[in-house]
Amino acid sequence: MSLRIKAVVDKFVKELTEALQADIQDRIMKEREMQSYIEEREREVAEREAAWKAELSRREAEIARQEARLKMERENLEKEKSVLMGTASNQDNQDGALEITVSGEKYRCLRFSKAKK
Template identity: 85%
Template sequence: MSVRIKAVVDKFVKELKEALDADIQDRITKEREIQSYIEEREREVAEREAAWKADLARREAEIVRQEARLKIDRENLEKEKSVLLGNASNQYGALEITVSGEKYRCLRFAKAKK
């Protein structure tokens, strides 16, 4: 009888070891899958972050270019303004304005009517 009990116990232990080995293999497989998923997600996030940073750098460079263009446009506008408005001076009680090289003189001033 003890041989039969030993055989049953050995069979039970063998099946238990097989079940444990299968469970361990399942856990190892799941852990690998989870690790692979995490690595893939981290790669995706890193790629998106790199793309975002590149886009940000392009936009910042464009802003710098536009600011330089605006500065040049402002300088050109000031030059045109000085040419169009000319130089105004108040010598000897007269207002003298130079526009495009031609001088104009106003001898009398009047207040603007409201």
């Protein structure tokens, strides 16, 4: 009878060992699958981040170009205004004359009248 018990115990131990080995292998496979999935997701996120940064850099460069163009246009407008309109400044003269500078030449105006429409 002890041989039968020993055989049953040996069979149980063998089956239990096999089940444990199968469970361990299953867990190892799941761990590898999970690690592979995580690496793939990290790669996807890194690609999206790189694309986003490239787009951001492109937009920042475009904004800088537009700002430079706007600044140049503003400077040109100021030059045109200066040439076309002259610069007028009300002088605190005794006679109340208005001095106007057009293209570097000064003019004095003593009398004013409203422009007709």
